[in-house]
Amino acid sequence: MTTLKQNRKKLNEALEDKALTLLLISDDIGTQAEEVHDAADELLKSGQEVFLITDLDVLTPTEKKHWFEEGGHYVVVGGRNRVVAIRGMLTDLFLSAVPPATTGEPSPIEIRAVLARGDLLP
Amino acid sequence: MKRLALIIAILASACGSTGDRARPQTELERGFFFQERDRHGKDHPISARSVKSDGAPAVVERIAHGATLDVNSTLTIQVPRSSATKGWMDDSALEDLTKQATDLSRALAAIGAYLDLEAKADIAFVRYNALPRARRNDSPEQDAFLALKNQRGAAELAMLDPIRNLWPAQSSEVRGDRAEAERLVKLLGNDTDRPGAISALNDLAQSRVRNWSRQARQLEEDTKQALKSRRVRIEAFVVTRGGPEQEHAKNQTHAVHVEGYDNLDADTVQLIDPYGVNLTAPERERLAAAAAASRNWLPGWSKFDAAN
Structure with a gap:
């Protein structure tokens, strides 16, 4: 589990390593970001890493612009050029809720699919 | 006017x-x-x-x-x-669904190759990780791993994308089947459970196509009935x-009468006389005959009346 609060040293190392595919998740109250992070952590294959970013101030303005500027989002970064493969809202990585629940569960298939898109980057 | x-x-x-x-x-x-x-x-x-x-x-x-x-x-x-x-009457939607099921079946049949790729990528990553951090980027080991990782990603999406299209994660209509697909995909990673999971996923996909087809036919029938009524x-x-x-x-x-809008002949539409004052053609003929007859015997009647 890698959670970034105020220190982004691990994120810098991961970004420098061009072999890695990174799933970055922005945390916010009520977004179940931690559940997605934990589910992804169990699904990672070789060369894949997941980060939960609880304090968006650790990101540079460019990173905020290209990745996310608020909580409840995800982005997959990879390839030799460290570009965005796919990004979206965390709800995209959930299965629809079964009533009476209002929020569903993280979908391993959706999480694996976005990570695989990162692996496809040249 | x-x-x-x-x-x-x-x-x-x-x-x-x-x-x-x-x-x-x-x-x-x-x-x-x-x-x-x-x-x-x-x-x-x-x-x-x-x-x-x-x-x-x-x-x-x-x-x-x-x-x-x-x-x-x-x-x-x-x-x-x-x-x-909801596209129920669209044949192309059924064709697309059938294609997704076929793609899934094909990907599951090739799951052995996918697992082989995964194992090779794991080995390549271990070799890559053994390098000092400063020497990793642009190394032959990195090239080898990235190539295998790329192939692994393509093979994984070939299997996952049909599942995502057959049973969308946000669809409440197929919520139960999607949950079952999630469970079966998890079992694919287990050597013992894999054959059964592959078979069950194929059955689930075929069932999805059959159900969609049945719903489409039912809606088509309902639509015909509704249009008739x-x-x-x-x-x-x-x-x-x-x-x-x-x-x-x-x-x-x-x-x-308006041509093209009703099936009445142009000359057959006539104003209906609500008070019965207007005479029909036969009535007018009878009235004319009676009037003519009156004119014929009126002079005789006048002479008879004057004599008396």
């Missing part, structure tokens, strides 16, 4: 009285859209489009007492294939405007 107008009355089984029609209830009713097309080909909607471009439901504005069209216009009634009908009545009237000396005739409406 006379004004000719078409009075359109939309009759639907769900309607209430003519003055206060029921709002559309079913998807089909909401799907109706009426518009008038004038002689220049310009369309003039006379009801709200039931389905907007963004897929949001809208309401058909029923015309309580009929709509008025110019006689040279064409009335078009559209039942759009849109999000309101609905009628559109088109009537034409002459509306007299009348002058100052014809105040009594002002705004009277008289039904007329």
Whole structure:
């Protein structure tokens, strides 16, 4: 589990390593970001890493612009050029809720699919 | 001066009285859209489009007492294939679903190759990770791992994307089957459970296609029945405007034949005399004969009357 609060040293190392595919998740109250992070952590294959970013101030303005500027989002970064493969809202990585629940569960298939898109980057 | 107008009355089984029609209830009713097309080909909607471009439901504005069209216009009634009908009548959707099931089956048949790729990528990553951090980027080991990782990603998506398309994660309609697919995909990683999971996933995909096909046929049948139970009545009237000396005739409406709109012959439509004052042709003939006979015996009767 890698959670970034105020220190982004691990994120810098991961970004420098061009072999890695990174799933970055922005945390916010009520977004179940931690559940997605934990589910992804169990699904990672070789060369894949997941980060939960609880304090968006650790990101540079460019990173905020290209990745996310608020909580409840995800982005997959990879390839030799460290570009965005796919990004979206965390709800995209959930299965629809079964009533009476209002929020569903993280979908391993959706999480694996976005990570695989990162692996496809040249 | 006379004004000719078409009075359109939309009759639907769900309607209430003519003055206060029921709002559309079913998807089909909401799907109706009426518009008038004038002689220049310009369309003039006379009801709200039931389905907007963004897929949001809208309401058909029923015309309580009929709509008025110019006689040279064409009335078009559209039942759009849109999000309101959820693509049930679209054959291409079934073809796409069948293709997704076939793709999934093909990917599952090649799962051995996928697992082989995964193992090779794992080994390549271990070799890559053994390098000092400063020497990793642009190394041959990195190239080898990236190539295998790329192939692994493509193989994984070949399996996952059909599942995602067959049972969308956000769809409440297939929620149960998607949850089952999630469970089965997890079992694919286990040597013991894999054969059973592959078989079950294939069965699930075939079931999805069969269910969709059955629903599509049912909807098609329901639609045919619903269309049979609905009628559109088109009537034409002459509306007299009348002058100052014809105040009594002002705004009277008289039904007329309109070519292309009804099946009456042009000369058979005639004003019905509500008071029985106007004579029919046979009656007029009999009256003329009686009048002629009267004129014939009137001189004789006068002479007879004068003699007495």
